[in-house]
Amino acid sequence: MLMIGVLVSGRGSNLQAMIDAIEAGKLKAQVAVVISNVPGVMALERAKKHGIKAVVVNDREFSDKSSYEKEIIRALESNSVDLVCLAGYMKLISPEFVRHFKGRMMNIHPALLPAFPGLHVQKKALEHGVKYSGATVHFVDEGCDTGPIIIQAAVPVLDDDTEETLSARILEQEHKIYPEAIRLYAEGKLKIEGRRVKIGK
Numbered sequence: 001m002l003m004i005g006v007l008v009s010g011r012g013s014n015l016q017a018m019i020d021a022i023e024a025g026k027l028k029a030q031v032a033v034v035i036s037n038v039p040g041v042m043a044l045e046r047a048k049k050h051g052i053k054a055v056v057v058n059d060r061e062f063s064d065k066s067s068y069e070k071e072i073i074r075a076l077e078s079n080s081v082d083l084v085c086l087a088g089y090m091k092l093i094s095p096e097f098v099r100h101f102k103g104r105m106m107n108i109h110p111a112l113l114p115a116f117p118g119l120h121v122q123k124k125a126l127e128h129g130v131k132y133s134g135a136t137v138h139f140v141d142e143g144c145d146t147g148p149i150i151i152q153a154a155v156p157v158l159d160d161d162t163e164e165t166l167s168a169r170i171l172e173q174e175h176k177i178y179p180e181a182i183r184l185y186a187e188g189k190l191k192i193e194g195r196r197v198k199i200g201k
């Protein structure tokens, strides 16, 4: 059974989508631990509600990033995590942390990468005037939102969209493609070849 560790900082709707897929029998995996750098967030409540171990590793309580991340890695490894899923985790991952989980760490991003990496990307997509945006699940590499792309879903940008309405349309797709990407990983169907991720049958 694939053991997943989910890193969060807030709402946790993508975490919920993973839990729902697992409970519906669509994803053969187990969320071994949810780790938040922010105390008291909804993602932690969601985990607890489903009997999943929920841990806070508050980055503000550490004097440097390296000792903070060492604690996260310890929490992941002590829960036998195979795959790390970033789901609304708002901190940048150091190259050491990435290398530790190379090819075993995924992220979801609310834009069609490589367009609009970083933060506030739904607003940036609207401001730029793109006609389509969407969501991307990718493996994490040392850059910011630059890793090999696993799945993308496109959504139209409508004339009367606001940041909120576009975000909601994208989020609906996020909740589909993140569990799907994890399922493909769990079934050993993802093969990273340079920048490309090939999906086996």
Ligand code: GRF
Residues within 6 Å of the ligand: 010, 011, 012, 013, 014, 015, 087, 088, 089, 108, 109, 110, 171, 174
């Ligand atoms: C999502 O839009 C995700 O793409 C981005 O942060 C947001 C997290 O939402 N990385 P949630 O916490 O999963 O509800």
